[in-house]
């Protein structure tokens with residue numbers, strides 16, 4: 001049965017006086033993959049960052065409205081807990097350069113001063129790297145620096161780092177735009193596997209990618225959520241003329 005995991009109700013987001021997200025409401029189901037697309041500057045990243053409260057890290061930025069995770073108000077929760085439960089993977093793979101692969105996976109624990117036994121760490125590292133489809137490739141070089149990996153492997157390491165914190169939702173901000181086609185394909189394949197245990201929300205400029213990986217697609221335009229529907233419908237029979245114009249390349 002479908003159940004809502006992320007529910008945004010009338011979210012408005014601002015940078016100073018500039019109104020970047022306009023009254024966006026959306027409900028995202030557990031274990032679905034949602035793609036967020038739209039032309040540059042339409043607010044996709046801003047909205048993504050409203051979900052796990054990263055928007056509020058920007059000076060003069062603020063968000064209004066209600067964001068719920070599993071029915072609980074994210075804006076009233078402990079912000080560190082929010083970022084565990086709603087992990088994030090960025091455009092450029094960003095493993096910590098001074099940490100080993102092993103330490104990168106458990107970086108969330110290290111940075112927050114959470115003490116774990118060696119045995120617990122080993123289990124978390126193996127499980128997270130396995131879930132990120134990286135274990136087999138790195139199990140014999142866990143103590144090498146994360147930056148020694150290829151771009152695609154680094155991105156999977158960042159995914160493992162998010163998984164290590166036992167999130168429910170993982171946000172991806174154009175996660176493959178800095179990767180070559182083979183690495184892109186391995187990350188896309190991983191989305192299909194991760195879906196069994198997590199809810200994935202992926203900002204992408206790449207319409208083919210949205211079509212390949214997502215169950216539902218949201219189209220943003222000028223800070224508004226114009227349309228949100230099954231991905232097949234969005235790409236074959238969108239209801240809004242603006243969505244139609246976007247998918248047919250009339251603006252990019």
Ligand SMILES: Nc1ncnc2c1ncn2[C@@H]1O[C@H](COP(=O)(O)OP(=O)(O)OP(=O)(O)O)[C@@H](O)[C@H]1O
Pocket residue numbers: 015018020038039040041042043044045046047058205
């Ligand atoms: N740190 C910031 N300070 C001020 N304005 C910002 C900031 N970040 C984004 N904006 C503005 O907010 C609006 C939405 O930007 P956002 O990055 O969310 O769009 P986007 O759809 O993700 O774009 P892109 O696809 O190019 O990454 C834009 O007008 C942008 O200029």
